[in-house]
Amino acid sequence: MSKTAALESDLQEFLDALRESLLAALPDAGPPRAGFERLDRNMLDRALISDRPPQSAPACRHLADSYAALDGAGPLLTRLAQAIKAIEPSLRWSDAIAPGQPSFLKETYAEAMIVGAGGLAESKAVEIGLSILAPNTDYPNHRHPPEELYIALSEGDWRQNADPWVTPGKGGLIYNPFGITHAMRSGDKPLFAIWSLPLP
Numbered sequence: 001m002s003k004t005a006a007l008e009s010d011l012q013e014f015l016d017a018l019r020e021s022l023l024a025a026l027p028d029a030g031p032p033r034a035g036f037e038r039l040d041r042n043m044l045d046r047a048l049i050s051d052r053p054p055q056s057a058p059a060c061r062h063l064a065d066s067y068a069a070l071d072g073a074g075p076l077l078t079r080l081a082q083a084i085k086a087i088e089p090s091l092r093w094s095d096a097i098a099p100g101q102p103s104f105l106k107e108t109y110a111e112a113m114i115v116g117a118g119g120l121a122e123s124k125a126v127e128i129g130l131s132i133l134a135p136n137t138d139y140p141n142h143r144h145p146p147e148e149l150y151i152a153l154s155e156g157d158w159r160q161n162a163d164p165w166v167t168p169g170k171g172g173l174i175y176n177p178f179g180i181t182h183a184m185r186s187g188d189k190p191l192f193a194i195w196s197l198p199l200p
């Protein structure tokens with residue numbers, strides 16, 4: 001198998017593992033389930049992997065601890081962690097700071113698009129990627145039009161509007177409805193998560 005074909009198969013395995021983890025965490029009905037169904041349809045609409053040079057970012061220094069925290073986390077998360085490890089060296093991590101966000105995030109936060117604009121595989125129908133946040137760091141309030149489903153891969157807290165913080169735990173689901181203000185924060189371990197957004 002060529003290197004590209006092997007990576008394509010690793011990417012498909014990641015998407016299958018993500019789908020399995022989302023299904024395990026989802027309620028049977030309601031807006032998160034409807035969001036997942038939009039995501040599930042849109043996930044099929046992607047290009048094969050594109051040949052871009054990988055790129056690291058300062059916050060990637062927390063990846064090893066994030067993987068270590070997933071040791072023994074059960075079959076679904078073990079599958080997902082293995083799938084992430086297989087594609088991670090090919091990802092382009094970004095330390096770019098979104099408009100209005102504080103400059104300390106350059107050192108303490110990074111994200112990588114896996115499927116979506118500029119990602120490992122291009123898509124106009126979804127954005128699926130990874131976030132990593134250094135320990136004891138707040139990622140302040142932000143908002144964006146598309147709805148968003150996260151799978152938490154670590155401890156860490158999420159918040160919507162001025163609601164209380166919630167701690168979904170490893171394998172837990174966070175559903176952000178269209179356009180809602182949301183934030184996240186890490187405790188004494190890095191926060192590691194997968195986000196997936198079906199685009200309208």
Ligand SMILES: [Fe+2]
Nearest residue numbers: 142144148182
């Ligand atoms: Fe978000």
